[in-house]
Amino acid sequence: MKKYVNGELLDMTAEEITARQAEVKAWTDGQADRDMAALRTERNKRLADTDYLAMSDQTLSSEMTTYRQALRDIQPVLHHLMMYLGRRNHNAICRKIACGRRVS
DSSP, X not given: OEEEETTEEEEOOHHHHHXXXXXXXXXXHTHHHHHHHHHHHHHHHHHHHTGGGGSTTSOOOHHHHHHHHHHHHHHHHHHHHHXXXXXXXXXXXXXXXXXXXXXX
């Protein structure tokens, strides 16, 4: 592996390579947590966008009730899906759910 120091390309030492690999592994291992945070943010936004429909002076349609409940239930569903399919498919599942596509 190489690195730039003051504009000069140099070889990394064995210790630097080990440290860099540890950084990459830590970043990769944290991907599921970042995906879940992004999913929660999108879910919360979609719930907030429909909060006005759930006010006491409004009658919520059954479709909207089902939609909002599905948004609230998305994390446990995703967790069970990950356990069933295996963690390696986690990123693809999160992307499909966040984009509103059905997971097949």
